[in-house]
Amino acid sequence: MREKIKEQLDLLKAKGAHYVDARWYPREDSNFLFMWNGNLKENNASSQSGMGVRVLYNGAWGFSASSDLSNPDAIFEKAFDNARIASERVTFPIRLAEKEAIVGSFTSPNQIDPFTIGLAEKVAFLQKMDSALNQPGVIQRFGMLEFVRKQIIFMDSEGSEIEKNIIEVFPSIHAMGIDKDGGMQSRKYMPGRTGPTRGWESINETDFLANAERIISELNQVLVADDAPNGKMSVILLPGIMFLQTHETIGHALELDRILGYELSFAGGSFVRLEDFGKLRYGSEKLTARANALEPNSPGSFGFDDDGVPAQDNLLIDKGILVGAITGRQMVEEANAKAKKQIFNGSSGANRASSFYRVPIERMTNINIDPGTDGSLEDIIANTKYGLVLDGDKSWSIGSNREQFHFACDIGWLVEDGQKKQVVKNPTYRGETLPFYNSLTAVGDESTWVLHYVDNCGKGAPNQIMQLGHGIPVCRFDNVQVGE
Amino acid sequence: MSNQVIDLLQKLRQSAIKRGLQALISYHEEDSYLMRFANSAISLNTNEHLISLDFIAFDGRKKASYSMIVDPTDFESMEKGLDTLAEMLPHAQPLSYDPTFPVYEKDVVDERPFDPALAALTNEERLAYFNTLAEGLESDDIKLSGFFSNGTTTTAQISTANEHTQCFRSTDAQVTAVLSSESLKWEVNAEQSAQKKSDLDAEGLHADLALLVKHYQEDQSVQLPVGKYTVVFGPAATAEIVNIMAYYGMTGAALMQGYSFLKEEDQGKRLFSEKVSLRDDPGVVEIFAQTADRFGFERKPFPLVSEGRFQAFMWDQDSADEFGKTPTGHDVSHASLVVDAGSSEINTLQALIDMEREEDILYIPYMHYMNVVNPTQGMITGSSRFGALFLKKDGSVQVPYNVRLTQKFSDFFGERVQWLSQKQVVYNVSSSYGRRDPNALKVPRFICVKEIEISHSNPSY
Missing domain, CATH: 3.30.2290.10 (PmbA/TldD superfamily)
Structure with a gap:
């Protein structure tokens, strides 16, 4: 197949294509197990194979994909034809930022391939979790295990040839109960990534059992708790909600295709403008955020993006000032041209596709907040007059330009005069992005920093679900509207 | 085949x-x-x-x-x-x-x-x-x-x-289709669902876009004060809210898992405005309905809400098996939802703008990024987007910055419902995550509801 791809890359170049690439997935396997209240509701394995081809012709993209590889030439021809038609309506001819031609490979670090583990062992793990969660107060419980293993061959007309072999594991447990007012409440555990690898060995049964006990205890406190207060106060966001705050209002807001208007008809735009880079005070001096695709143990690390650009660690926000974005080869060229200056020095290596049949677009890698100097969670609580400690992503809704947001959390703890007090239920908060991040008054140290995975980030048309990560410390924001 | x-x-x-x-x-x-x-x-x-x-x-x-x-x-x-x-x-x-x-x-x-x-x-x-739909509407500032x-x-x-x-x-x-101002960042849109080629109507979308662009260019923009408003929802907003309500509230699985805002004893009770009727109707071809479910169950019209009375939960086969219920032909990827038309002759946006009114009306065509804040309370949140208008009682029109609503299903479809259009519109809610799975709802062109609470109002576009 590689020879056939090379032949077609040359052929389309000869026909006038400016650039061509192909992503051939010889095989992608996944395995999904879902146990609800002791019943193994999903016991699924799956596989897929196929190829996607992208052609740049006269400043426009065409893409075609098929699972039918009996005639791969047809996929290239169709992609070329799609580009030819697209070139009839071009306002800014697409150019690609320079990159080196790379012949290389990437293998995600793992010790134990989860596909070598028998189904019986995986089911036994879920049964143990189910038993651990089956406690008083819990009326619904479930555990999930998802495993992915994919081989991707990337080849382009600039001479790159990259093979990626990636394994991911996504385990979680959830417990639900009915509160004193008849409302459904829930707590969940999705383990942070602590080890250097991301295979089956990263699922630590002892850790899961300890956290099952913790979430049941917290759930039972929520079930008898009063509602969270309304009003303006400090919120101390644990990584279990701060990762989503970061995801929605830093990550998505700084995707360069959104900033340039390429997502307006679906996901939305961004309040950030090109002239903001290097100037905009996004947050307080305590805020430093980065896109770090070099974390070894996260699905946001992939070796090379689907432009064939190596993964990188880049600052996005430096001590509160906006300095970078999540970029691919196409968008940085357009942004620099539109800004009439060089804002971006090449692609940041964040152009990714969710499968062979989707086109690469700017996606988050690991969008992290650097640890701060405000000590442990206990230290931050001790320095808080009045507010809430919040955890758990129950609900999220964000303005179309990421300019404002509303979050609901699974659990809150009241803080009064530096003391963590009783649990409260149904906590919500909302805000406007820039004022919110400028009210960041405390960032926890490394002891509070957790690398969370996200396995369901949606974007694009056609839609794509992407996996990524967020390394996040505890953060405190002041004067936040709570309880609407 | x-x-x-x-x-x-x-x-x-x-x-x-x-x-x-x-x-x-x-x-x-x-x-x-x-x-x-x-x-x-x-x-x-x-x-x-x-x-x-x-x-x-x-x-x-x-x-x-x-x-x-x-x-x-x-x-x-x-x-x-x-x-x-x-x-x-x-x-x-x-x-x-x-x-x-x-x-x-x-x-x-x-x-x-x-x-x-x-x-x-x-x-x-x-x-x-x-x-065709964009002809003459684009400019250096207004992009398609x-x-x-x-x-x-x-x-x-x-x-x-x-x-x-x-x-x-x-x-x-x-x-x-979206037209947006690059400098001001406003956005208006027009949408269409088609099941056959003859449904396609580029001229119709052009007219919708032209009307909205005119108002967004000529009328004063405004940050609305938070508070209660009489709101007219367009088909996109209505379809998305109904879709979420049916999914989270009206399935047997949601009931048994404790997520539904409805209870088993609610069947037969009047919980919504008597102006509201909702059904799953596999006979409506233009919403891509299927005549049989995955288990071979012949699907028939299934009333969910009749003149405000909640009728029954939809049971897929697996949930019915687990909880000892009778399946209702709902082992399908989505129900085929139809909200009955009302009696109002306000069937076009121009007619809505031109109608005589005794109070200010906020028109919200589209809700962006809705999510369920509290499923058992049936509370959702989302922001207005794409062509909202503030129709003043003196007949003038203003362009409101986007606002956030955090309300219960009973706030949208309860006693506060004022009127529904006679005309129904097919609104496509297909997601292209994963496999192609066409899905649309048929809903009244407009639904007018009073006392909808605006909890946040953007200070700009």
Whole structure:
């Protein structure tokens, strides 16, 4: 197949294509197990194979994909034809930022391939979790295990040839109960990534059992708790909600295709403008955020993006000032041209596709907040007059330009005069992005920093679900509207 | 329906039987086309041709499944999938209830929603459609975005119980066109759903966009004070709210899992405005309804809300099996929801703008990024987007910055409902995550509701 791809890359170049690439997935396997209240509701394995081809012709993209590889030439021809038609309506001819031609490979670090583990062992793990969660107060419980293993061959007309072999594991447990007012409440555990690898060995049964006990205890406190207060106060966001705050209002807001208007008809735009880079005070001096695709143990690390650009660690926000974005080869060229200056020095290596049949677009890698100097969670609580400690992503809704947001959390703890007090239920908060991040008054140290995975980030048309990560410390924001 | 599909299913059935499997075999084929626009150019032009197979094996209370996106000529890989399934099944943990194994009593072929002309739509026609809808409306500052997605979806099922097959084929198109000001960042849109080529109406979208652009260019923009407003919802907002309400509130699974804002004893009670009736109606072809569910259950109109009275929960087969209920033909990827028309003659945006009014009215055509804040309270939140208007009682029009609503379903469809349009509109809610699965609702053009609380109002576009 590689020879056939090379032949077609040359052929389309000869026909006038400016650039061509192909992503051939010889095989992608996944395995999904879902146990609800002791019943193994999903016991699924799956596989897929196929190829996607992208052609740049006269400043426009065409893409075609098929699972039918009996005639791969047809996929290239169709992609070329799609580009030819697209070139009839071009306002800014697409150019690609320079990159080196790379012949290389990437293998995600793992010790134990989860596909070598028998189904019986995986089911036994879920049964143990189910038993651990089956406690008083819990009326619904479930555990999930998802495993992915994919081989991707990337080849382009600039001479790159990259093979990626990636394994991911996504385990979680959830417990639900009915509160004193008849409302459904829930707590969940999705383990942070602590080890250097991301295979089956990263699922630590002892850790899961300890956290099952913790979430049941917290759930039972929520079930008898009063509602969270309304009003303006400090919120101390644990990584279990701060990762989503970061995801929605830093990550998505700084995707360069959104900033340039390429997502307006679906996901939305961004309040950030090109002239903001290097100037905009996004947050307080305590805020430093980065896109770090070099974390070894996260699905946001992939070796090379689907432009064939190596993964990188880049600052996005430096001590509160906006300095970078999540970029691919196409968008940085357009942004620099539109800004009439060089804002971006090449692609940041964040152009990714969710499968062979989707086109690469700017996606988050690991969008992290650097640890701060405000000590442990206990230290931050001790320095808080009045507010809430919040955890758990129950609900999220964000303005179309990421300019404002509303979050609901699974659990809150009241803080009064530096003391963590009783649990409260149904906590919500909302805000406007820039004022919110400028009210960041405390960032926890490394002891509070957790690398969370996200396995369901949606974007694009056609839609794509992407996996990524967020390394996040505890953060405190002041004067936040709570309880609407 | 292609004989090749039936032949493949029959062949796979024999392979499953040879392996001693009691199995349901499902086929999904999509031929998808999407032309995407941004910054007044075609930003992407794609097509995908994908064939998926799903095998579900049953052994008493044990179940296992195998899914694949596969080369249709690669029968060996399909057989390997069946081999994997046969290996998985013995290790499956038995369920605590008896799952139903599907046995089809007859052959079903439903191609009502298939239109050969829409299936054969060309790249040139998609481009011409967009050129027409945007003609004369773009400028250096006003840019066109959007997408034209169309495709053909073929699904078919067979079980090892017998040789009967169920086959469905549909065509669909979903169009979204956005015009936005690059400098001011306002956005207006027009959308359309099509099941056949003759549904496509680029001129109609052009008229909708032209009207909104005129108001956004000429009328004063305003940050609305938070508080209660009489709100007229457009079809996009109504369809999305109804869709979420039905999914989270009106399924047997949501009831038994404790998520629903409705309770079993609510059946038969008047919980909504008597002006509101909602049903799942497989007879409405333009919303891509199927006549039979995955278990061969013949689907019939299923009232969910009749003149404000909640009627019944929808039970899929697995939930019915688990909780000892009778399935209602809802083992489908989505219900086919229809909200009955009302009596108001306000059926166009121009008529809404021109209507005499005794109070200010906030028109919200579209809700962005809705999510469920509290499922058991039926509380959702989301922001207005794409062409909201503030219709002052003195007849003037202002353009409001986006606002946030955090309200309960009973706030939207309860006693505060004032009127519903006589005209119904098909609104396409298809998601293109994963497999192509056309889905639309039929809803009144407008629904007017008083005392909707605005909890946040943007200070600018």
